[in-house]
Amino acid sequence: MIYACLAILQPAPDIYAMRKLEPDFYLQTDVTQIARQLLGKVLHTWLQGQHCAGRIVETEAYAGATDRASHAYGQRRTARTEVMYAAGGTAYVYLCYGIHHLFNVVTHQAGTPHAVLIRAIEPLLGQDTMSRRRGMVATDVRLGRGPGSVAQALGIHTAHSGYSLLGHDIWIADDGHIYPDNAILATPRIGVDYAGDDALLPYRFIVKNSPSISGTKRQNSHA
């Protein structure tokens, strides 16, 4: 009886077979490689008493001190960006346009402010909660499309900046899902025109044909 109820409450994907990513993953030194590897991984949150999860299908790498598009360009340190200097496996969340909370994964060892922006997920678990937070129906394809949408759907906000991704509030897991290289496209990043030549770097990674990908047709066809 009890087990039957549990089965009804947690019917969706086989979340118990998912392996939480460990520090070694986040401590890798090539932030673009991490951004590529994060495609297909599953981002989970257990916030406000709700378990939500979605498969990552769009990311952007920000290469810290040498990257003009990064908040930490030139090794800049402020109260906001201090979190970027933490060890890989930490959440960096900041407010954009006064409205949107953007979730980033800090990578590399402590002192090197690399980060990966999670720009889109395909909802897997907790669609009811996500849709309530987003103010749309649970089947809407826009549930996890765009970085502001991802954070809103998962209940992530700036108060979560600095949280460890090795804990039980926000984490990333590998359920064995693999996207082959021919299913992936690398393009320039979105909204970083101020970054000069660095705006042209192919640091955005998307899963071709995913309904959750943000951006225009043109932005999603670059090679």
Added chain:
DNA sequence: ATACCGATTAACT
């Protein structure tokens, strides 16, 4: 203390 602007989104024309 004040001014400017953004790693965006949704609702328009």
Added chain:
DNA sequence: GTTAATCGGTATA
């Protein structure tokens, strides 16, 4: 394709 919304972070005075 265009644009309003909206406010914390950051730089300047």
